[in-house]
Amino acid sequence: VSAAPEIGIRREVRDSPAYELVPERGRVKLNQNESPWDVPETIKAEVCRRLSASAWNRYPQEGVRRLRERLAEPFGVPSDGIVLASGSNLALEWIAAAATGPGRRVLIPAPSFALYRPYGEIFGGAVEEIPLGPDLAYDPGRWCDAIERARPSLAILCIPNNPTGSDLDDASVERIVAAAAPGIVLIDEAYRDFSPRDRRGLLSRHENVILLRTFSKAFAAAGLRIGYLVARPDVAREIGKLAPPFHASVFTVAAAETLLDHRDHFESRIRALLAERERFIGRLSAIPGVRVMPTAANFFLAEVARGDDESARRRAKEVAEALRARGILVRIPDRRLAGMLRINVGTPDEDDALVEGLAEILRG
Numbered sequence: 001v002s003a004a005p006e007i008g009i010r011r012e013v014r015d016s017p018a019y020e021l022v023p024e025r026g027r028v029k030l031n032q033n034e035s036p037w038d039v040p041e042t043i044k045a046e047v048c049r050r051l052s053a054s055a056w057n058r059y060p061q062e063g064v065r066r067l068r069e070r071l072a073e074p075f076g077v078p079s080d081g082i083v084l085a086s087g088s089n090l091a092l093e094w095i096a097a098a099a100t101g102p103g104r105r106v107l108i109p110a111p112s113f114a115l116y117r118p119y120g121e122i123f124g125g126a127v128e129e130i131p132l133g134p135d136l137a138y139d140p141g142r143w144c145d146a147i148e149r150a151r152p153s154l155a156i157l158c159i160p161n162n163p164t165g166s167d168l169d170d171a172s173v174e175r176i177v178a179a180a181a182p183g184i185v186l187i188d189e190a191y192r193d194f195s196p197r198d199r200r201g202l203l204s205r206h207e208n209v210i211l212l213r214t215f216s217k218a219f220a221a222a223g224l225r226i227g228y229l230v231a232r233p234d235v236a237r238e239i240g241k242l243a244p245p246f247h248a249s250v251f252t253v254a255a256a257e258t259l260l261d262h263r264d265h266f267e268s269r270i271r272a273l274l275a276e277r278e279r280f281i282g283r284l285s286a287i288p289g290v291r292v293m294p295t296a297a298n299f300f301l302a303e304v305a306r307g308d309d310e311s312a313r314r315r316a317k318e319v320a321e322a323l324r325a326r327g328i329l330v331r332i333p334d335r336r337l338a339g340m341l342r343i344n345v346g347t348p349d350e351d352d353a354l355v356e357g358l359a360e361i362l363r364g
C-alpha cells in the first residue's frame with residue numbers, strides 16, 4: 001500500500017503495484033524472453049547512418065508516415081490503422097485509457113502477463129481473470145460464457161501466452177472476437193513470430209480487433225523500445241488520440257526501417273531459435289524430475305518441483321537461486337504456477353549451461 005498523498009494521486013494509481021524491475025546480472029540470461037542474439041554490427045551501423053542522415057531539428061513527420069505505411073501493408077489496412085509506441089506496453093496503456101473506466105469490465109487470461117491487471121484497473125475498470133484450463137490451455141468456452149455475462153469493454157488475449165506459452169486456435173479466437181463485439185478484443189502478439197498462426201485476416205472480418213506487435217522479441221530490439229498496434233482506422237484513430245504528437249522519433253523510424261530491411265536475417269534467427277528450442281526442451285525433459293510444458297513461444301515453463309503448492313513454490317525458488325549462484329537467470333512465474341520456472345531459449349551454449357546446472361542442482 002502506497003503512502004502517496006491522497007489528495008493529488010488517484011486511488012487507482014496508489015493501489016496499483018509498481019512493476020518490479022530488479023536488475024540482475026548473470027552470464028546466462030534466460031529470464032526476460034529476449035532474443036539471445038543481438039542485432040549484428042553491420043545492421044546497427046546502418047541504423048546509425050540512417051539516423052545521422054535524418055534531420056534532428058525537425059519534428060518527425062515524413063519518416064513516420066513512411067514507416068506506418070510499411071507496417072500497415074502486410075495487414076491490408078491503410079496506414080492510419082497503425083499507432084506507433086515506444087514499446088508495445090505503452091500502446092497497451094493507451095488502449096486501456098481509451099477502452100476502460102469506471103463501470104467497465106476487462107477480461108484477462110490468468111496466469112498471464114503481469115501488466116494486464118494494473119492497466120485494466122488504473123483507469124477505474126473492473127478486471128476479471130479467466131483461468132487457463134487443464135494443461136494451461138486457453139478454455140474458449142469459458143471465455144465466451146464470461147463475455148456473455150460480463151459484456152467487457154476490453155478483453156485481452158495473449159497468444160502465445162506469457163508465461164505459459166499457450167497457443168489458441170484460429171476458430172476459437174474468431175468465436176471470442178465475435179462474442180465480444182462491440183467490446184474490443186486486444187490480441188497481444190508479442191511472441192507471434194515463434195508460432196505459425198496468422199491472425200491478420202481478423203482485421204477485415206471484425207471491427208473490434210486490435211493486434212499488438214513489438215520489435216522487442218523476434219527483431220531482437222528490446223532495448224530500442226519499438227511497438228505498434230494494428231486496427232481498423234476508425235478504432236486506431238481513437239486510440240491514437242492518447243498518443244502525444246510526434247511520439248515516434250526519428251530514431252524509431254531509422255531503427256524500425258532498417259530492421260525491416262533485414263527481415264530475412266531475423267527470420268533465419270527465428271528458425272534457428274525454434275530448432276534450438278526443440279533441442280533444449282529435449283535435453284531438459286531427459287533430466288529426472290523435470291517436466292516441460294508445451295509452448296508456442298521462445299520460452300516455456302519447466303516444472304522442477306512437485307508436492308503441495310507451498311513446498312513446490314519454495315523448492316522452485318531454491319532451484320532458481322541455485323541457478324543464479326551459477327550465473328544463470330530464470331524467471332519465477334506467477335505464484336499459481338507452483339513448482340515451475342519460466343525459461344527462455346538462449347544460445348546453444350547458454351542452454352547447455354542451464355541443462356547442466358539444473359541437472360546438478362536436482363541431483364542434490
Ligand code: PMP
Pocket residue numbers: 033086087088089090113158162188190213214215216222225226227
Ligand atoms: N506483451 C507481452 C505479453 C510481453 O511479455 C512483453 C514483454 N515482457 C511485452 C508485451 C512488452 O513488449 P515491449 O517491449 O514492446 O513493451
